[in-house]
Amino acid sequence: MAQSGRLRFDGGKMKRTLFITGTDTGVGKTVLTALLAQFLRQRGVNVAALKPVCSGDRADALALHAALGGALALDEINPWHFRAAIAPTLAAKREKKSLRLAPVLAHSARRGKNST
Numbered sequence: 259m260a261q262s263g264r265l266r267f268d269g270g271k272m273k274r275t276l277f278i279t280g281t282d283t284g285v286g287k288t289v290l291t292a293l294l295a296q297f298l299r300q301r302g303v304n305v306a307a308l309k310p311v312c313s314g315d316r317a318d319a320l321a322l323h324a325a326l327g328g329a330l331a332l333d334e335i336n337p338w339h340f341r342a343a344i345a346p347t348l349a350a351k352r353e354k355k356s357l358r359l360a361p362v363l364a365h366s367a368r369r370g371k372n373s374t
Contacts, residue, residue, distance in 0.1 A: 273370065273371070275370055276294070278290055278291050278294075288309070288318040288321050288322065289321075291307050291322060291325075292307065292321050292322055292324070292325035293325075294307075295307040295322065295325040295326055296325050299325075299326070299327065305326065306326075306330060306369045306370055307322040307325060307326055307330075307335065308322070308334075308335055308336070308365075308366055308369055309322055309335060309336050310336065310337060310338055310362045310365055310366055311336075311338040311339075311346045311357065311362060312336055312338070312339050312340070312346065313339070313340040313341070313342055313343055313344055313345065313346045313348075313349035314340075314341075314342070314343030314344075314349075315343070316332070316336055316339055318336075319332055319335045319336035319339070320332065322335050322336075323335055330369070334369060337365060338350075338357060338362065340352070340353055340355070341353065
């Protein structure tokens, strides 16, 4: 809820989804998301922080897992992960796996509805 230009966290029932995005690797998306998740959890807000798709290592998903205090399993935070550190669609193809938008969106919506 906005109040006087500030967000108010009062335990209300309204669900919000924030999508953190950036234009490059290493610009701070995961750091911001982890800090925001910790901030909200400290104030009693139910939070689910997700990185549904990644390629290369799972360091970002592990950081979110830690920020959530282990409230979500690593595979809930990051169900689609691929070994090669290249674009996820290419990494999935290399592993002969499918990566489709609809299941990713459905997972994100489900997790958001059932926030920790």
